Amino acid sequence: MKHACKRVSQLTSESFDRDLSLAEKLQLKLHFAMCGLCRNYHQSLQTMAGIFEQIREHDLKQDIQLPIEAKQRIQSVLEKEK
Numbered sequence: 385m386k387h388a389c390k391r392v393s394q395l396t397s398e399s400f401d402r403d404l405s406l407a408e409k410l411q412l413k414l415h416f417a418m419c420g421l422c423r424n425y426h427q428s429l430q431t432m433a434g435i436f437e438q439i440r441e442h443d444l445k446q447d448i449q450l451p452i453e454a455k456q457r458i459q460s461v462l463e464k465e466k
């Protein structure tokens with residue numbers, strides 16, 4: 385892996401944890417324009433992040449739809465575990 389690619393892949397994964405500075409975003413954009421490998425890597429990461437986001441939203445909805453009775457049952461099981 386080229387040095388620039390290493391830096392870019394690091395920035396790419398960091399971009400999910402923090403907001404990149406303008407200079408860093410520019411660096412990524414410029415590099416993506418030249419390097420298909422990093423562009424693909426970034427795209428697949430974004431796709432995965434999107435899927436995780438959907439799963440999380442789905443889980444939240446499931447949680448809301450869970451009947452109170454079921455919640456109580458889960459709670460009583462958890463209580464016994466203690």
Ligand SMILES: [Zn+2]
Nearest residue numbers: 389419421422
């Ligand atoms: Zn690259």
